[in-house]
Amino acid sequence: MQDYVLQARDLDILIQVVRAEGFEVMGPVLRDNAIVYDAISTAADLPQGWTDEQEKGTYRVKRRNDGAYFGYAVGPHSWKKFLQLPHRQVWKARSNNSGIQVAEIVDEAPQLAFLGVRSCEMHAIAIQDRVFVDGEYQNDSYTRRRSNIFMVSVNCTSAAASCFCTSMDTGPRVTLPCDLEMTEVIEGETHYFLVGSESYRGARVLQQLPVVPSTQEHEAKAERAVQNAVRQMEKGPRNFDSTDLKELLYRNYESPSWDRVAERCLSCANCTMACPTCFCSTVEDTTDLSGTYAERWERWDSCFTADFTYITGGAVRPDTRTRYRQWMTHKLATWHDQFGSSGCVGCGRCITWCPVGIDLTEEVRKIRELEKINREGP
Amino acid sequence: MVPDSRAVKKTSGKRKLAVWKFASCDGCQLSLLDCEDELLALAGEMEIAYFMEASSHQVEGPYDLSLVEGSITTARDKRRIQQVRAQSRVLVTIGACATAGGIQALRNFSDVEEFTSVVYAHPEYIATLKTSTPVSAHVAVDFELQGCPINKHQLLEVISAFLHRRPPQVPAHSVCVECKIRGNVCVWVADGIPCMGPVTHAGCGALCPGYSRGCYGCYGPKENTNTASLCHWWKKELGADQATIVENLRNYNAAAPVFARESRRQERPDGEK
Ligand code: SF4
Ligand code: SF4
Numbered sequence: 129m130q131d132y133v134l135q136a137r138d139l140d141i142l143i144q145v146v147r148a149e150g151f152e153v154m155g156p157v158l159r160d161n162a163i164v165y166d167a168i169s170t171a172a173d174l175p176q177g178w179t180d181e182q183e184k185g186t187y188r189v190k191r192r193n194d195g196a197y198f199g200y201a202v203g204p205h206s207w208k209k210f211l212q213l214p215h216r217q218v219w220k221a222r223s224n225n226s227g228i229q230v231a232e233i234v235d236e237a238p239q240l241a242f243l244g245v246r247s248c249e250m251h252a253i254a255i256q257d258r259v260f261v262d263g264e265y266q267n268d269s270y271t272r273r274r275s276n277i278f279m280v281s282v283n284c285t286s287a288a289a290s291c292f293c294t295s296m297d298t299g300p301r302v303t304l305p306c307d308l309e310m311t312e313v314i315e316g317e318t319h320y321f322l323v324g325s326e327s328y329r330g331a332r333v334l335q336q337l338p339v340v341p342s343t344q345e346h347e348a349k350a351e352r353a354v355q356n357a358v359r360q361m362e363k364g365p366r367n368f369d370s371t372d373l374k375e376l377l378y379r380n381y382e383s384p385s386w387d388r389v390a391e392r393c394l395s396c397a398n399c400t401m402a403c404p405t406c407f408c409s410t411v412e413d414t415t416d417l418s419g420t421y422a423e424r425w426e427r428w429d430s431c432f433t434a435d436f437t438y439i440t441g442g443a444v445r446p447d448t449r450t451r452y453r454q455w456m457t458h459k460l461a462t463w464h465d466q467f468g469s470s471g472c473v474g475c476g477r478c479i480t481w482c483p484v485g486i487d488l489t490e491e492v493r494k495i496r497e498l499e500k501i502n503r504e505g506p
Numbered sequence: 507m508v509p510d511s512r513a514v515k516k517t518s519g520k521r522k523l524a525v526w527k528f529a530s531c532d533g534c535q536l537s538l539l540d541c542e543d544e545l546l547a548l549a550g551e552m553e554i555a556y557f558m559e560a561s562s563h564q565v566e567g568p569y570d571l572s573l574v575e576g577s578i579t580t581a582r583d584k585r586r587i588q589q590v591r592a593q594s595r596v597l598v599t600i601g602a603c604a605t606a607g608g609i610q611a612l613r614n615f616s617d618v619e620e621f622t623s624v625v626y627a628h629p630e631y632i633a634t635l636k637t638s639t640p641v642s643a644h645v646a647v648d649f650e651l652q653g654c655p656i657n658k659h660q661l662l663e664v665i666s667a668f669l670h671r672r673p674p675q676v677p678a679h680s681v682c683v684e685c686k687i688r689g690n691v692c693v694w695v696a697d698g699i700p701c702m703g704p705v706t707h708a709g710c711g712a713l714c715p716g717y718s719r720g721c722y723g724c725y726g727p728k729e730n731t732n733t734a735s736l737c738h739w740w741k742k743e744l745g746a747d748q749a750t751i752v753e754n755l756r757n758y759n760a761a762a763p764v765f766a767r768e769s770r771r772q773e774r775p776d777g778e779k
């Protein structure tokens with residue numbers, strides 16, 4: 129892939145060209161003390177000069193001492209909210225003398241550009257694609273939305289303490305296909321983006337930008353910037369070996385560790401809502417007072433709720449122990465058998481946005497340690 | 507929770523609705539009156555047989571559906587709720603008072619005689635029980651709709667479900683689920699504000715966090731609550747003091763067992779032991 133250099137001051141041109149190509153641009157914005165994903169119309173809407181500090185159960189935005197546009201990690205939102213809608217109507221039905229008429233609700237699938245998609249997020253989207261587009265449980269709404277996305281990815285040049293994509297082999301360098309790939313470089317007075325395109329649509333946009341072909345020096349600087357994120361994670365608190373997670377969890381279905389985490393877990397479902405791969409939803413059927421009109425809605429659901437496993441006689445997972453075990457074992461173990469990959473991309477959202485700071489990397493470590501103690505004695 | 511949707515026999519003619527008031531502020535009954543557009547439809551489907559807040563016209567029982575607002579605070583109400591139950595095929599309690607004892611259940615944590623002696627010139631005229639208790643402490647309840655006040659859309663949903671013999675879609679999960687679905691930024695994690703959302707029953711649509719405030723639990727406990735862990739974190743990581751913790755647990759749902767137990771535990775000198 130031939131890379132080009134786009135000066136940082138020209139970032140807005142990129143946004144305007146993508147808009148002119150017919151896409152509504154969604155990207156990071158600073159709102160309510162967090163960097164969330166929302167509609168943007170100019171580069172000035174981006175959280176330039178801001179970063180985030182994340183640890184378990186805490187998130188704070190802070191000023192950076194430079195003008196970086198993408199100098200933060202992932203926030204509370206994920207792109208899933210644009211693809212697998214949190215709440216949507218599936219059908220409506222009316223009954224009259226001639227029977228029941230059911231009308232499917234086909235929600236419009238807007239042409240969206242996602243600006244600033246990180247590598248772990250690309251992996252998360254690919255995971256959801258395997259479920260909703262290629263899998264047994266196809267979701268038309270998702271599929272239609274997904275096919276309209278113009279994807280602009282950004283290589284991470286700094287990582288939050290909650291990030292562990294290097295351990296999950298999902299980042300920080302973008303490896304999955306997108307329309308445009310960018311790396312932000314700030315060194316002294318220089319501030320530019322290394323940009324490459326991997327699709328026809330991306331190339332069309334690139335052609336319209338005031339770019340120059342990159343030199344080896346540009347590329348070396350970009351590589352150094354990405355290596356910075358790698359180093360942060362390798363030295364960070366959540367670096368671990370994930371290769372045997374499936375077997376580990378399959379062996380430890382009865383680990384006492386599950387009881388301990390259940391004492392702390394609130395069963396609030398924040399982790400699953402924030403997770404970019406968690407795809408579970410429920411359908412809610414309702415009628416109006418007359419009983420002649422009915423609706424079905426699809427809504428995000430979570431393995432942390434009782435309704436989720438409610439069948440005749442009660443919930444299959446009535447307590448927090450079984451719910452947390454289900455969540456983590458699905459993410460890190462059974463997902464492999466079901467979809468051929470881990471269900472976790474190491475984005476750290478479940479760690480940051482868990483109100484009581486439950487950290488799945490820490491839970492894995494505890495399970496491993498307890499197993500060792502059980503085997504070898506303390 | 508998907509409640510027991512026991513079959514309701516279809517009687518001939520319209521089914522009869524009764525709305526009862528016990529110790530309460532009338533806010534939940536007002537939620538019903540607030541269903542302006544749907545009230546006509548409701549009157550079309552049900553005979554509004556007893557609803558003193560709306561009309562002095564009364565039709566005798568038995569009633570197919572009784573909505574009960576308010577808690578039990580007097581000996582007379584204790585008898586009256588038995589009569590209401592006896593006349594009702596299905597009894598649904600509405601609001602924090604009826605489902606958990608309401609704000610007036612703060613008396614459960616103190617000495618009510620001390621209050622009456624201070625407040626009233628002639629405390630001997632006051633005939634009240636020492637406690638405020640939910641309706642379910644006295645009679646069998648078919649469904650509890652939580653909230654202070656209740657959400658009128660949920661009330662219509664419960665009535666529609668009753669009329670058409672299906673389980674109501676009133677999920678018992680946390681406010682956090684609604685908060686995330688709305689796309690709110692969590693005020694607990696991003697601002698360090700103590701928020702009751704993780705232990706509170708959904709239904710409000712995460713109203714308070716939507717305005718950058720912590721939830722104060724007006725919808726009462728969700729299913730499977732872990733108040734001990736919540737309070738531990740508030741204290742340890744958010745630096746909340748005992749008063750903040752106890753005040754949040756002792757709101758409109760102070761006597762809900764999981765909130766009451768935890769607020770008592772928090773008040774003990776040895777704290778979280
Ligand atoms: S499980 Fe946690 S770290 Fe893994 S993808 Fe989901 S939110 Fe991110
Ligand atoms: S792990 Fe944390 S976020 Fe997930 S349900 Fe438990 S307390 Fe909530």
Ligand code: SF4
Nearest residue numbers: 682685692693701703
């Ligand atoms: S703000 Fe409160 S209700 Fe919303 S997710 Fe955070 S803890 Fe839950």
Ligand code: SF4
Nearest residue numbers: 710714721722724725
């Ligand atoms: S206090 Fe909690 S339950 Fe009540 S309206 Fe606010 S967020 Fe909703």
